[in-house]
Amino acid sequence: GAVVSQHPSRVICKSGTSVKIECRSLDFQATTMFWYRQFPKQSLMLMATSNEGSKATYEQGVEKDKFLINHASLTLSTLTVTSAHPEDSSFYICSARETGANTGELFFGEGSRLTVL
Amino acid sequence: AQSVAQPEDQVNVAEGNPLTVKCTYSVSGNPYLFWYVQYPNRGLQFLLKYITGDNLVKGSYGFEAEFNKSQTSFHLKKPSALVSDSALYFCAVSLGVNTNAGKSTFGDGTTLTVKP
Numbered sequence: 041g042a043v044v045s046q047h048p049s050r051v052i053c054k055s056g057t058s059v060k061i062e063c064r065s066l067d068f069q070a071t072t073m074f075w076y077r078q079f080p081k082q083s084l085m086l087m088a089t090s091n092e093g094s095k096a097t098y099e100q101g102v103e104k105d106k107f108l109i110n111h112a113s114l115t116l117s118t119l120t121v122t123s124a125h126p127e128d129s130s131f132y133i134c135s136a137r138e139t140g141a142n143t144g145e146l147f148f149g150e151g152s153r154l155t156v157l
Numbered sequence: 158a159q160s161v162a163q164p165e166d167q168v169n170v171a172e173g174n175p176l177t178v179k180c181t182y183s184v185s186g187n188p189y190l191f192w193y194v195q196y197p198n199r200g201l202q203f204l205l206k207y208i209t210g211d212n213l214v215k216g217s218y219g220f221e222a223e224f225n226k227s228q229t230s231f232h233l234k235k236p237s238a239l240v241s242d243s244a245l246y247f248c249a250v251s252l253g254v255n256t257n258a259g260k261s262t263f264g265d266g267t268t269l270t271v272k273p
Binding site for chain 2: 044074081082083084086089131133135143144145146147148149150151153
């Protein structure tokens with residue numbers, strides 16, 4: 041099956057620093073990737089849709105300057121949390137849809153747990 | 158707008174008993190319906206989907222789901238639960254696979270606990 045690798049799985053940083061999370065589709069191409077945030081015992085909150093070669097589409101209420109998304113190739117999207125603060129601590133998950141596949145299912149990364157001290 | 162409801166936050170069953178995790182949806186058009194499972198501190202794994210065809214869909218790990226258009230439901234079922242099935246289950250709906258139309262809407266999740 042299609043595999044999505046997300047790195048790092050855990051990161052601890054100091055307040056004010058920036059953190060980059062990578063999402064890679066290992067054995068397929070993904071024109072579209074999605075970034076989510078998940079709070080404990082809660083559902084996925086879609087943050088943005090990442091489109092290869094163009095600007096990401098952010099959901100209402102998500103600060104684009106705070107959460108920078110880059111989708112420079114068909115297999116890699118990155119999420120950078122800039123000037124992180126403790127309230128940014130969360131579990132961030134990416135997903136990808138295979139380019140050209142007409143089936144619709146999403147393939148998820150393993151998630152990245154960010155802790156901002 | 159599309160939406161998904163998972164009316165139960167928690168489902169508890171005994172090992173060996175059948176399980177059902179409920180999902181209803183609202184969408185203007187023909188739905189693409191999905192079930193995903195999430196184990197603690199992990200990403201989501203795809204279980205099964207309904208696009209078209211037979212209303213009863215079989216998926217991974219012995220799970221199945223039945224699409225009911227009149228009741229706008231897509232309940233997840235398994236004839237005999239295992240302790241290892243204990244996890245968080247998400248139902249999702251989308252209207253297609255194009256970039257924005259294919260954006261999936263997820264339910265709030267149902268925690269399934271199977272007791273030995």
